[in-house]
Amino acid sequence: MSEYIDGKLLIIGGAEDKEGECKILKRFIREAGGRDSVITVLTVATELPEQVGAEYRELFEKLGGGDVQVLDVAERGGANHENIVRQLQKSSGVFFTGGDQLRITGLIGGTKLGKALHQLYERGVIIAGTSAGASVMSDTMIVGGEAGTAKKNTLTMAPGLGLLHSVVVDQHFAQRGRIGRLLTAVSQNPYVLGVGIDEDTAILVHTDGRFSVVGENTVTVVDASPTIASNVSEVSPGQALVLTPVLMHVLSEGYGFDLKRRVAHDQS
């Protein structure tokens, strides 16, 4: 266990392949125990829980998962029912779908279900999430912010699930041009590493604080800890950012990153 992580996470940048090789989803199943897995799909983020839940159930069954159950939470009361908590506790892998990250934290944060999730995680059960389900993993999460130039006014953040520490995750990263908002986020506290995950790409974070890249595109790490000059405390909301220098790492499959030492590594 490291200061960054207390268990095992698979954080997916959204739009993971569901028709071809399905590399990321298959990796999730493998980490959850393959044929012996009990996979719980949590649809709390989406407003279309039946449709999205059915899609993932079918996929995980087709790709070799064991028992697959879909749990939805439509109101906080539901997240305190003993029944749903018992269902979750059976899981050997938990998967958060996309949707709205504030639905996840707003509906399960501080409930019995939320507590059970943390207990599973600390027991080593893999927790996966895609898109909104990716953003929600960290202590503080990005909930909004325009693409384009790094400017303070467009970024909004909120407390996340707190499974991954000292990191801010952004998803659909290159596809939606989000480097500016991720830089704005880390400029506010350069202790925090920014991890931007492209679509159909994921990071598998191991308990030693290292992650490996899975999938087709890139993962971009931005590290503002070496920054000497920044205007973050003095800029007015609409003003453009200054942040120099920043260390950046562009990684794809076959490479990984050590969150603690803040260096990349080859995995071959």
Place this chain on the structure above:
Amino acid sequence: MSEYIDGKLLIIGGAEDKEGECKILKRFIREAGGRDSVITVLTVATELPEQVGAEYRELFEKLGGGDVQVLDVAERGGANHENIVRQLQKSSGVFFTGGDQLRITGLIGGTKLGKALHQLYERGVIIAGTSAGASVMSDTMIVGGEAGTAKKNTLTMAPGLGLLHSVVVDQHFAQRGRIGRLLTAVSQNPYVLGVGIDEDTAILVHTDGRFSVVGENTVTVVDASPTIASNVSEVSPGQALVLTPVLMHVLSEGYGFDLKRRVAHDQS
């Protein structure tokens, strides 16, 4: 004079303000000599030379320029006419409009007009360009490449005007999500610095190899010279990039950058 530059350049990321404070265009006029300036607008990049030329002529006259002339080149033969060369030689400031960077190099590269432009530049006449007119400044220029993930296959490059050395410029930078293609460009030869200029933002490059930022948004410098791991020579065209670590500098007005020492500086 430095190894980077032989004169003075104003390189604009496109979509510069033409209705409000017009900070960038006013700065160009000032550098060209203000009321005493002879400004030449070169519309060679655009397929709408009359419309674009008239727009800039009116703007530069309104904003305090001296004589403003518009020169167009529609075929290479035109760029060898003594008449157009003499017209250009009068300039105290040259402005390349947007359009297609390959029209600029394809129509004036290796002509008498091209030679006269370099002579003006070496005499200290400011050369400005926006959008395509910005890309064209460097030795090697980006002519195409998708937004999104850094992948080799989407990037196309060509020889530029060669006014700025050891640098690759990209424009409409944050607005069009171009960090991936700029990283791909510098990965091919990390000696080359990548400079991504946002819309309504410019760099004024001085003869000592320093530039200062002018305008509303940011300038992003990527420096892959410290890179230890890269897959650029081995990746197949569609494969995602690895490039780690990369130094990045996000700069806005009030800040500048020393191309030779590769460090940012405050200008206050």
